[in-house]
Amino acid sequence: MSPDDAPDDDDDGDEPEKPDEADKPEELEKPEEPEEPEEPEDEEPFVPLGSEEPPALPANEPLDAHAAIARSLYSGPGLPRVLRKEARAFFDGAMYAYTEGDLPGARLSFLAVAAIGDPDTAPAAMVFLGVIAYRRRDVPEARMWFTRAASSPDQHWALVAAGELRRLG
Numbered sequence: 001m002s003p004d005d006a007p008d009d010d011d012d013g014d015e016p017e018k019p020d021e022a023d024k025p026e027e028l029e030k031p032e033e034p035e036e037p038e039e040p041e042d043e044e045p046f047v048p049l050g051s052e053e054p055p056a057l058p059a060n061e062p063l064d065a066h067a068a069i070a071r072s073l074y075s076g077p078g079l080p081r082v083l084r085k086e087a088r089a090f091f092d093g094a095m096y097a098y099t100e101g102d103l104p105g106a107r108l109s110f111l112a113v114a115a116i117g118d119p120d121t122a123p124a125a126m127v128f129l130g131v132i133a134y135r136r137r138d139v140p141e142a143r144m145w146f147t148r149a150a151s152s153p154d155q156h157w158a159l160v161a162a163g164e165l166r167r168l169g
Helices: 065-073 081-099 103-118 122-135 139-150 155-168
Strands: none
Touching: 081 103, 081 122, 103 122, 122 139, 122 155, 139 155
């Protein structure tokens, strides 16, 4: 018997030879189909900006540019909840920045709130935008924001803005 004919040391002949696990072709795993997330029932459907009708102009109100802008910012109860939450988050961030003395950061966040037009936060944002403009010594811009806030449907912030306009003279 030649050395080439000798049986391997690790092969005792009882078991059939198993391929090494490294030699096995890897089984391809099927990627699982992502489940479509179910929309919570309490969520409102997505409504693109500008797809809703603007609020109607009251018959007895004069056609004032500032009042028209304030009405266009007030989107009424039809504002999607997602935008209301976003406006609230921007408002909270703006108030934090304002109290920390970061007026440029607060101004940007207040501008976002005013642009969203949430009736709960936009009038206050317009008043704070007026205050920030006044602190920057930009009286025409301050007057513009106070006038818009004074024309808003929120009576509290309209009164505050009217007081600031009287103070500006």
